[in-house]
Amino acid sequence: MFLDAGDLSPEATYRLMSGIVVPRPIAWITTVSEDGVVNLAPFSCFTFVSNKPPMLGVNIGRKAGKRKDTGANIHAMGEFVVNIGDASQMVAIHESSAEHAPDVSETELLGLDTLPCNTVRVPRLADAPVSMECKLERVIAFGQTGAEFIVGEVTAFHLRDGLLHDGKVDTRALNPVCRIGGPNYATLGEIVTLRGMQQTAKTVMDGGRGG
Ligand SMILES: Cc1cc2nc3c(=O)[nH]c(=O)nc-3n(C[C@H](O)[C@H](O)[C@H](O)COP(=O)(O)O)c2cc1C
Numbered sequence: 001m002f003l004d005a006g007d008l009s010p011e012a013t014y015r016l017m018s019g020i021v022v023p024r025p026i027a028w029i030t031t032v033s034e035d036g037v038v039n040l041a042p043f044s045c046f047t048f049v050s051n052k053p054p055m056l057g058v059n060i061g062r063k064a065g066k067r068k069d070t071g072a073n074i075h076a077m078g079e080f081v082v083n084i085g086d087a088s089q090m091v092a093i094h095e096s097s098a099e100h101a102p103d104v105s106e107t108e109l110l111g112l113d114t115l116p117c118n119t120v121r122v123p124r125l126a127d128a129p130v131s132m133e134c135k136l137e138r139v140i141a142f143g144q145t146g147a148e149f150i151v152g153e154v155t156a157f158h159l160r161d162g163l164l165h166d167g168k169v170d171t172r173a174l175n176p177v178c179r180i181g182g183p184n185y186a187t188l189g190e191i192v193t194l195r196g197m198q199q200t201a202k203t204v205m206d207g208g209r210g211g
Pocket of ligand 1: 026039040041042043044045046059060061062068069070071093094096097098099100179
């Protein structure tokens with residue numbers, strides 16, 4: 001089958017690409033509005049983009065041309081928290097994607113406890129196994145829908161006790177949720193361990209910045 005990308009509507013392209021780029025991890029993002037309302041929503045167009053300093057990127061679309069609350073809050077406050085939920089939180093992750101007015105707090109609505117952060121004014125989810133405090137680094141708009149790739153620098157990590165061994169996250173203990181197409185999710189299946197590959201150590205470029 002051949003599809004000319006130029007013939008596809010934004011909706012059809014979204015359906016296609018979100019079925020192809022799978023499985024996707026989920027950034028469960030807390031933000032705060034200028035009025036102090038705590039917002040929570042999941043975003044699976046999510047990856048990490050730098051390790052020194054650590055940076056995360058998430059693609060946030062629009063609703064009827066207007067920024068989603070998460071995007072608007074990040075623009076206004078310059079801060080956000082990427083929480084990683086576990087499989088026991090799958091329903092709450094999904095429910096937090098329901099559209100609400102900006103003055104409605106999804107953390108309150110879903111009865112999710114929050115805790116203050118150390119380096120940002122945004123709270124983190126108390127029961128998430130991982131939370132990453134982020135300061136806005138860059139916003140890059142792509143394409144015709146007004147979607148924005150938002151990059152944040154991680155200024156602090158919170159990890160549940162017992163998750164980290166020798167600097168590595170115990171993936172089974174993390175028990176992450178991933179999104180596939182539509183309202184479909186998956187959890188970890190079989191983990192296959194192959195031989196370790198020799199990799200050149202990661203270093204900082206002269207002058208501190210790649211080019
Ligand atoms: C698992 C999951 C992943 C999602 N990923 C994205 C995404 O990457 N980008 C996006 O714009 N919306 C994504 N959404 C939709 C948003 O969560 C949804 O639009 C939400 O209402 C935004 O909330 P807000 O207006 O409070 O920011 C996703 C929804 C679900 C359920």
